[in-house]
Amino acid sequence: MPSMLDAVVVGAGPNGLTAAVELARRGFSVAVFEARGSVGGGARTEELTLPGFRHDPCSAAHPLGINSPAFRAMPLERYGLAWLQxxxxxxxxxxxxxxxxxxxxxxxxxxxxxxxxxxxxxxxxxxxxxxxxxxxxxxxxxxxxxxxxxxxxxxxxxxxxxxxxxxxxxxxxxxxxxxxxxxxxxxxxxxxxxxxxxxxxxxxxxxxxxxxxxxLARGGSQSISDALAAYLTDLGGIIHTTTRSSGSTTCRPPARTSSTPRPPRSPGSPDSGAITTTSGTAPPPSRSTTRSTGPCRGPRPRRAPxxxxxxxxxxxxxxxxxxxxxxxxxxxxxxx
Incomplete structure (x- = not known):
């Protein structure tokens, strides 16, 4: 992984993976951190009843997935995604x-x-x-x-x-x-x-x-997340699973030395992407008990249930x- 990343995405659900892909397509270095042992988030498929019966515990039908301008611009079919009507x-x-x-x-x-x-x-x-x-x-x-x-x-x-x-x-x-x-x-x-x-x-x-x-996605909603993850790694992005983030801080990014984004890294290069499984917790950034007015702000309040x-x-x-x-x-x- 590069010593300095352009972007870090917390959560390897479809939204986080899509955001990471959009950044990687533009030449930025990206790492995704996911607390679960696999990618998917709200677009995942699991065996919840009997062996061989695969269930989508969250999203199942995807009317806005097939309509999404972002998805339609990605070659997700090349990575195994097939839509069933x-x-x-x-x-x-x-x-x-x-x-x-x-x-x-x-x-x-x-x-x-x-x-x-x-x-x-x-x-x-x-x-x-x-x-x-x-x-x-x-x-x-x-x-x-x-x-x-x-x-x-x-x-x-x-x-x-x-x-x-x-x-x-x-x-x-x-x-x-x-x-x-x-x-x-x-x-x-x-x-x-x-x-x-x-x-x-x-x-x-x-x-x-x-x-x-x-x-419906052939094979379940997990196929959407798997296709996004595979595309992201081909673009040079890195995915860490089983890694929980314990805090967040919003900061202004450091100034780039060039106004032109970096070219995408080719698969197989030292910085090319991979899905890695690590145990533990991602180190939290420094936090303050009050919201500051500087370039870094403290953690946002939790969402209402x-x-x-x-x-x-x-x-x-x-x-x-x-x-x-x-x-x-x-x-x-x-x-x-």
Whole structure:
């Protein structure tokens, strides 16, 4: 490892690995430190029930992964990542045994599953934005806005729909199937459904399904992290697992001797990347009990705990009591 790194990333989840790859692609030296024994974080796959049954304990479907401009610029397929598209992105079985509401690639099929009273409302909600999905996506992925949006009028129109709470948006629907499925979309934000901009979360996931689907990674979500890690090491990045960081300090980096980033190191060179497993704790930087006003600031306060959530994992050949339509879906949600 170089004696002086340009960047250190704590956490080898998909976000940390993506940040490290983006830096390494631009010629910066990067090291990633991960407390667990393997990379993955929220995109990992484990055997949690029976041998041979692989489960994604966190993220499973990746509508924004396949849509990500960063992922689309990386040759992750060369490192084993393959996307699988289920016939239906999502289904929501209803507790009374009625046919499930489905989120299909087709707007028409999705609307039809809601019944005649809500089909038109759903089409009027998503169809104006679907042809402009790529433009909206680029603005979403650049938040907080660092430049003017590509289509300010379009973004303003979307804001009128997406900024209010999802509970307001669901007033457009009269029956349970549409409300239940839209609640399942919004629940991905892990926040109260009445929160500000939660309606936009549901809209983004619905539009993503209609535009490019909700794909699964072949072999589980771990395949995404493994592909990112392999690409990073080829770019010269270094990954340390089983290494816990005990503190953090935000500092201004030292001035570079040249305004031109270093060229990427070739695989096999002394500074080329590798995944190493080490035991112990990464030495913490110097810390102060009060926040200073100089170039280095003290540790940030801990995040507030997230809203509680539940998941059920089972080894099964099929999902029971769901009917034929949910069996075609890559993801099923259910309210209790």
């Amino acid at each position: 289920p016939e239906l992105p999502m289904a929501h079985p209803l507790l009374d045994g009625r046919a499930a509401a489905v989120l299909a690639r087709s707007v028409a099929e999705t609307a039809a599953s809601f019944g005649p009273r809500d089909a038109g409302a759903y089409r009027r909600l998503v169809e104006p934005f679907l042809p402009h999905w790529d433009t909206l996506l680029r603005d979403f992925m650049s938040l907080p806005l660092t430049a003017l949006p590509r289509d300010p009028v379009l973004l303003a129109r979307f804001g009128l729909v997406g900024l209010p709470p999802s509970t307001w948006l669901m007033r457009r629907f009269r029956d349970d199937p549409a409300r239940a499925l839209f609640s399942g979309l919004v629940a991905h934000v892990i926040a109260p459904l009445g929160g500000l901009a939660t309606g936009g979360v549901g809209m983004v996931f619905a539009l993503a399904a209609h535009a490019r689907g909700w794909p 997230r809203a509680p959530s539940r998941s059920v994992r089972a080894a099964a050949r099929s999902v029971p009591r769901c009917g034929p339509r949910p069996a075609r879906a890559g993801r099923r949600t259910r309210r209790s």
